[in-house]
Amino acid sequence: MSKCPFVTMTTTAGVPVADNQNSQTAGARGPVLMQDYQLMEKMAHFNRERVPERVVHAKGAGAFGKFTVTGDISRYTVAKLFGKVGNQCEVFARFSTVAGEQGSADTARDPRGFALKFYTEEGNWDMVGNNTPVFFVRDPLKFSDFIHSQKRHPATGLRDNTMQWDFWSLSPESLHQVTTLFSDRGIPADYRHMNGYSSHTYSLWNANGERYWVKWHFKTLQGIKTLTDAEAAKIASTDLDFHRRDLHDAIARGEFPQWKVQVQIMPEREADTYAINPFDLTKVWPHKDYPPMDVGVLELNRNPQNYFAEVEQAAFEPGNTPPGMGVSPDKMLQARILSYPDAHRYRIGINYAALSVNKPHCPVHTYHRDGQTRFDGNYDGAVNYQPNSFDGPADNAAYKEPPLRVDGDADRYDHRAGNDDYTQAGNLYRLMNADQQAQLIGNLAGALAPVPRFIQIRQIAHFYRADPDYGSRVAAALGVAMAEVSI
Known part of the structure; x- marks a missing residue:
């Protein structure tokens, strides 16, 4: 690649871009502002770059199972699922590579997606994480640029190490994740023998209106097993679907994989004075400061009956949080709240949430109507606006989340300034x-x-x-x- 004369970047409307490194946020820690049209344009365009497979996490495997509460965290959340030890709900899990396409090798050196859908009695809780506790970028404005650097060269159509390392070397915030990726844990032996992490910081809130920041950990009870580059290449030469096959066959044999579920919890006010930004996706919370607490066990025990219907059409949304749970000012998480459902609407249609694998196991009462691929009764003749005088569903203030304190001027803050990467x-x-x-x-x-x-x-x-x-x-x-x- 030769260096070219400087050219000013613009939006698709030709408007010059002043800052393509930092999202517009309220204060240096966020949250992200909806008025950041540049971020919205980049993410919306990025979601529509591939048809029909996922832009990222295209190659994956899934299974159903159950989650059982084993530890009491009811003082931190009003979520009914965590109301008492012994509570259970059904779960669907999807594991995936990040950069590879559908036909790529399962054993590539790549992070693994670790996405979970908990079918709770108060609606779906979606946990969209990875097998690593950190990520390559902390500002969502750089997400599509990062993925482009990991995909294929526009001239050759080939994966290109120069693209990858050019981006990483110009993005020091990626160093923590790069070190993880190229360590001995960079290639899991299979999906059963790897951990999962929320990576993002989420939140919990209790009956007193107190908010806590939380990170979720899913520790494999099978033990960690990994592959070297040589072992991975040998497997890929004979079986591109090795991880998918392993998960399916293990469950079919009755060897149900399990993960111990843990949480790190931080009181809301401590985020203001903690030594690191707790909403920075490139950082971990040291366990000595916030020790993980056991909260449950995840078990996968049933294979899908149809891969396309139940795995390919599975749609996860980090904004799906039942009462007592919520998100955080994590900038990457905030952008994904927009990006994920937007990708689903484009990829599998506006009514994706009503598909069997995505449909909650509790009653659904919305005013969404019509749209492509409407495959149910479309609520018959029920009223389709609100407020109304005909006993249609209405909002309920009892489920209101505590207000989130926001402070700071709206600006594009340099996320690298003063940050220890x-x-x-x-x-x-x-x-x-x-x-x-x-x-x-x-x-x-x-x-x-x-x-x-x-x-x-x-x-x-x-x-x-x-x-x-x-x-x-x-x-x-x-x-x-x-x-x-x-x-």
Whole structure:
């Protein structure tokens, strides 16, 4: 790729773009403003770039099961599901790779989607997470750019390491996730032997109107198992659907996978003074500050009867939160609240929520009517507006969420200014044993080898800032002298 003269970026209407790095938020921590037409345009366009498979997480597998409450968190939430130990609800889970298309190999080095739909008595609760606790970007304005860098080169139609590392080396906030991805945990052995995380910060609220910030963890009870690059390549040469097959066959044999469900909980006010931004998707909350608490067990015990109807048409929305649960000012989460249902409306139609796999297991009373692929009675002749005088469903203030405190001027805040993108990545490196560090360095060197030297040097500087040993060892593996690296 050769460098070109500077050209001012514009919107599709030709309006010059002043800042393509930061979403417009109320205060530096958010939430994101709906008036940010530039963000809305990027996300809406991004959702419509592929037909008909998902733009991301296209290749996946799913199964049904149950969730059982084992720990009491009723003091934090009024959600009926968590009202007492022993409560249960049905669940649908979908696991997936992120960047690959439908026909790609299951064993690619890639994060894994970990999406769950809990069919609670108060409506669906959708948990849309990954098998890693962090992500590559913290501002949603950069999400489509990130995915483009992981997809295919516009000229060759091929996956391109230069695109990937060019973006990552220019986005230091990605370092924590990059370190995770290229570690020994970068390729799960199968979906049963990996953890899941909400990654995002969500919220809970109780009967007193008190809000708590929460991160969800799903720890595999089968134990962690992973693949090396060589093992993954060998499997891919004979079975592109290895992970999908493994999940289906294990359940068919009666070997039902389980995950221990845990939460980290932070009182609302502590977010103001905590050492890191608790809504930053590139950061974890250290367990010493907020120890995980056991809350339940997730079990998958039933395979889909039809893959297309129940897996391909499954639609998850992070905005689906029953009373007592909610979202947070996490900028990426706020954008996904818009982006996910928008993608579903485009991909599988406006009435996607009424499809069997997505339909709640409790009564539904809305004023949504008509639209493409309306396949039920369309509420017959029931009144279709509100307020009305004909006993139609009405809003109920009893379910009102406590108000969210918002402070700050509307602006495009530089999410990189004053942000420490290196400490947690360095901590992760230092937690690894010698073998894990060696695997990390080898995986990174292999992926960076075909990349132009100036990008290698730029990325090495990030590794070095996280930990001098980390950067020096990658440099040595690539044959780059540290004297060439500007620290």
